Amino acid sequence: MPSTGRKLELRLLGPMEIRYDGRPHAVSAPRLRTVLGTLLLRANEVVSLQHLADSVWEEAMPADPANQIAACVSRLRRTFRQMGVEQDVLVTQQPGYRFVTDGVWLDTLAFRELREEARRHQEADDPRRALAALRSALALWRGPVLSGAASRAWQPELRRWEEERIAAHEARFDTELSLGLYEDLISGLSLFVQQHPLLERPRAQLMLALSRSGRRADALRLYHDTARLLRDELGVSPGPELRRAHERLLHGAEGRDTPEPEPPAVPAASPAHHPPARPARPAAGQPKVPCQLPGDLGEFVGREDETRHLLEVLAPGGTTTPVALVVGPGGTGKTALAVHVAHRLRSVFDEGQLYVDLRGLDTHPVSAEEALARFLRELGLSGAAIPGSLDERAALFRSLIAGRRMLLVLDNAGDARQVVPLLPGTGSCGVLVTSRSRMTTVPNARVLELGVFGRRHAHELLRRLVGDERLAAEPHTSDELVEYCGRLPLAVRIVGAKLASKPHWPLHKAAARLADERRRLDELTHESLAVRSTLELSHQGLSPAARKLFRRLALLEVPDFSDWVCAPLLDAPLTEAEDLLDELLDTRLVDVISPPGSTRPRYRLHDLVRLFALECLREAEPKVEWEAAVQRVAETTLALAGIAHRRICGGDFTVVHGTASLSSVPSDVVERTTGDPLGWYEADRPTITALCLQTAELGQDELAWDLAATSRCLFSVRFHFDDWLLTHDGALAAVRRQGNRRGEAVLLLGLGDLYLTRRQYDRAVPLLEESRRLFHLVGDCHGYALALRKAACADRVLGRPERALARWQECLPLLRAAGDLEAQAQVVRWMAQTELERGRREEARAFLRDAERLVTFFHGRSAAQVRLSQADLHLAEERLGPAYEAYGRGLRDATALGDLSGRCAALLGLGTVDVRRGGLPQGEERLRQALDLARSIQDPLLESEVLLSLAAARRAAGDAAGSVALLRTGAALCRRMRAPLRLRRFLDALAGHSAEVAGSSTT
Structure with missing residues (x-):
């Protein structure tokens, strides 16, 4: 959308609108509007006097049209100067005039730029960004071009623009189809078909969306209705595209045997005076919906029999969902095998491959609820559209993938409770699970036990990791290494990685270290001891400061982290902390998990690496230093959440803070995120939630509840209900353990607000009333007013407007005393809305004047x-x-x-x-x-x-x-x-x- 700075903004996609410096201006004279509209329809081109005259005077041409057109242009120039437009946008150029758009925002040009952007994203195989660009382009339309002021001479341009609009809609529908957004698509397509009943392509798209969402009968009915309409209205039969769609439906192919090539090509925006091309058909063979699989290992070897068995088990087509369960001890290569097989099956499960690491052995495994939320987001749902309960999420997930050929890879599952809710309901899908447990209660599961490598495959893995030259130089030593490793894939991989990272080591040096049986378990055991011994070699090469960072990163109970957390962990400048993080990256003790070139890179400690780092921490540092480090990270997170909160609210309003000190927050970290605090929030939301829970568990209840309360507005605006509930529940347990009444009041207010936002008034009201009582008990007038104002909101909806108004009147002096401008503005606005609902417009007007006066002092949501x-x-x-x-x-x-x-x-x-x-x-x-x-x-x-x-x-x-x-x-x-x-x-x-x-x- 255009900036609201000092810029001329003109809108033609609907009634003509003119703005300068964000303020609307009118050109009321019909003749002036016609001249301006004619020039804008051909912006940056010379429009002849004859065409301008034809546009203004459709039939009775005056004796001096050129002079009258010149007078109109002169008046338009004066009008723009009076607005404050400094540049000359109307240029005289033979044989007429030209409107110059340099420094001007014109919605027609913006529309074509967005369509071109969509085309580029589609060519780059990024349909989601293409869809976002198309939706933004279509959102610019407010109605027919220059509606309400059309000249007969404009008809060719208007028809071209309508063609472009239709082409953009069709491209959007194609892209939504390619992403599998069938349910969301059906309502929009249905309305579009009603508005354009004789267009055949949208009807074919709607048939496809209906069939792929399980509504085959409706799709067939639509075809017959379309055939009848075309016969009655035009005397013709359905065209080839509709007939092909119908034939696929009759054969049960639903567009899959002769697939709609994906992703669809987005037509480039058409230049003026040239009819836009219809959307090009996409090239065949392009991938469909998401592939979340990690990359297949280049050094993957062996497992031919196991691979063949899994390919057979996972063949789709039966009435039940095929489930393959790969089980075995740690280090046998379960994940590597599962990923390898999943890539082999991509052509079979061609509608998508979903992957999640369930971290079943972690202290905080991924719950089935969270895994389903990730899958639903990947399938196109926003966070706000994801249901709250496990059963609802599972049902929605099954519905979205029903009948689609999709593969789920559920890695590192701990038990059946993590797996069963994620299972699809149709035989077109397949599920591949890895675990250390057999999980015999998983329905339809075929179990594959995975053991150690054969000698040949162990040698091959070592060769790929170390290289032919080094193995050929010491052939007998390589045999010793494989046997010392017991042909355990993880152990071979560990030894190979050691040698690859130390090219100056001869093989016999590694073999000598493994030869001592008293040390061998430390070197090779597939449990944490093996990893510990291997990591210790890398750990010893770190600088003392990098070791400290490595140890302290293990303190954070987060799935992944941003680089800024390193500064408060060490109580060091950000640049110094980043250098130490790079040292850890170089030694592969920390992994980068974000794509290359990401503006917000994310990092992760492998689970076993983190266990090793914790052992180092316990040996090197007292517990008081651990807790202080976590506290510094949490305080920094609180400060950053506060900045994002103030961006939304326009100030530090509508929140009660605790006594946590923010004096130790690194200023360079704050500066790093100041430019885009909401972007920081979106990236680090899991960090907020995890640290809130962790500080609560550590007994830092004051910090925990403040972090939850400060983040409440952010959770609310972005509708992150799960995080809202998790943080408040976790912190509430902590404050109750400590007998912290004020913290309890704040968290009850937040929970009440959550249920109020979700319109669950029977749950919201008791929490808000108890919050109000506790705030009164501890003498916090600001908190009391915040709780009372929310309770009054419930009164308003529940049919008690007088009570709501009385309570809001009670709130106002308390909010004024607290200096909470946003809360005051909210209360006065709610009072105005309530009076308006009661038909008392003058009272509503008076309250709105007060609200308008209040919001002049800040900018934000209110x-x-x-x-x-x-x-x-x-x-x-x-x-x-x-x-x-x-x-x-x-x-x-x-x-x-x-x-x-x-x-x-x-x-x-x-x-x-x-x-x-x-x-x-x-x-x-x-x-x-x-x-x-x-x-x-x-x-x-x-x-x-x-x-x-x-x-x-x-x-x-x-x-x-x-x-x-x-x-x-x-x-x-x-x-x-x-x-x-x-x-x-x-x-x-x-x-x-x-x-x-x-x-x-x-x-």
Whole structure:
């Protein structure tokens, strides 16, 4: 989206809009708008006087058109100068004029740039970024080009732009199909087909989406409806693409035997005056959906019989899901075999391969819930769309992959509880599990026991690691090495890696170290002792400072980490800590797990490496130093979370802090993240959660609850409900152990807010009331007011508006005393919304004036929400122009902040205005987008509001049955939320339908 700095912004994709420096400006004279629109449609090109005259005067041409056009251009130049535009955007150039876009943002150009960006991403085999670019391009459209001011002379340009819009939609649908986003796609495609009933390609795409989501009967019905429509309207039969889709459905292929090549090609944006090409068909053989597999080992050797057995077990096609379980002791190469076989099966399971390391032997293994969340995100769901419970996640996952040829690799499973919820439900999928346990309760599992290498394969592995020259120089010694290793793959690999990392070592030196039986177990045992002895050799080569970092990295109970954590761990400057981390990387004691060139690289200690480092730590440092190091990292995380919180809220508002000192936080770490604190949050969210739990376990309850409370706003805006619940539950247990009443009050407030956000009022209200009581008990007036204001929010929804207003009035003086501007603005805005719902517009207006005054002192989420409330007031007063403008600004603000609920509310408002203005297609499209968003963030309150407006739109379109169905859905939502006032609105609307039907019958 364009910047709101000092820039001229022009929008043609919809009604003409002009902004400069973020402020709207109008060109009201019809003739001026026509001249400007004609020039903008051919921006950067010379538009002849004749074409300009034809555009302005379609029939009765005046005697002096050139002079009158010149006068119009002069007035337009003056208008732009009055706005403050310094550059000359209107240039005289024979045989007419040219609009120059240097330094100008024009939505038509932005649309084509985004389409070109999508094409580049598609060529780079990055369909997700291509899809994001296409969605951004289509989001620029607010209606037909220059709607409401069209000239007959514009028709060729307008048709070309509509063709480009259709092509972009079709490319978007193709890309969503390639990513397997069938369920999300169906609603959007269905609406698009209704709006463009005679376009055949979208109907073929919808057939494919329906069939791949398990709705084959609906897909066949759509084909027959399409054939009938084309016959009745045009007298033609379906074209080749529709017929091919139909034939695939009849043969049960669902597009797979003759696959839609993936990913689809995205057409480049068309230059002006040339019709855009239709989307090119993608080249055959390109990969489909995700492949999460680690790379196959170049030095993989042997296991031919085992590989053949697994390939047979995992052949799809039966009625049950094939499950192969590779079991054996540590060091036998279970993971290497599983990954190797999975790569062999990619052509069989051609719709995707999912991989997760379950870390079953870790102190904090990956739960089935977390594994499912990862898989669902990889399949295209946002964090907000992922259900909360294990059963719901498992059911949704099974639904998404039902009938698809996908392979799951579940590595390092600890027990069946980790595995069973992840199993697909259809025989088209396969599951490959590695574990040290046989896990006999896993359904349909075929177990393969993995033992040590044969001599030939052990030699081959050593040769690939060490090289032919060194083995040939000491052939007998290589035999000794293999036997000393007991042909255990991990042991051979360890010895080979040692020799490869020390090219100056002769083989006999390694053999001599292994020859002593008293040391051999230390060198070769497949459990931690073997790893410990090997790692000790590398550890001894580290500098003392690098050893300290290595030891202390093991303290962090995180799956992976960023480089900045090294500074507080050592209490050292960031650059020094980064140099020491590089030393660990060079010795392979730390792994880089992010892709090359990543702007936010992530690092990890292997599980066994971490155990070794912990042993070193216990020998070298007292426990008090360990705990101090963890505390410094947690305090730094708290400081960084605070910066991100202030970016969202506009200040240190709506949060109660503990007594944790932040004096030791490294300033260079803070400077590193200041530029993009929200990006830091997205990358290090697992670190926040893990450190909150770890400090809670260490008894650092004050730090734990402060970290949870400070991160609450971030969890809320991004709808990371799992992290919100984990941090608050873990910290709550700690503060209760310590008898920390204030911390308990803060965490109960956070949990109450969580359930309030999820509209679970029966769970939210008791927590908020108890929080309020505890804040009162400890004499914290600010906390008391924050809890009371949230309890009042529940009162408002539960049909107690007077009580809500009274409680908010009680909050305000306490919030003023605390200097909490954002909380004040929120309260006053909620009061305005409540009065507006009661039909008291003047009272609402007065409260909104107070809210607007408050948000002038800060920028953040609440400031954007105040503008949305002002738009609601305009809408209630039928002031549709100001409402539309305010909702548009609210949409831009919410998008910039990543505020999904604010974006939903803005789309709801814009769609409602469109419908009231008579723009039903555009209004319904926006309302459908809002409905999808409300459901994705699991907000039934917002969903009910959208359903009410959507029902009104359907009623205006003459679809009484569709309107009634939406109203009934909304009424059911309100009943579940126990929201009587909102329920009454749905019941009244349903009663209105009944009255209309009765009136029609009487007539």
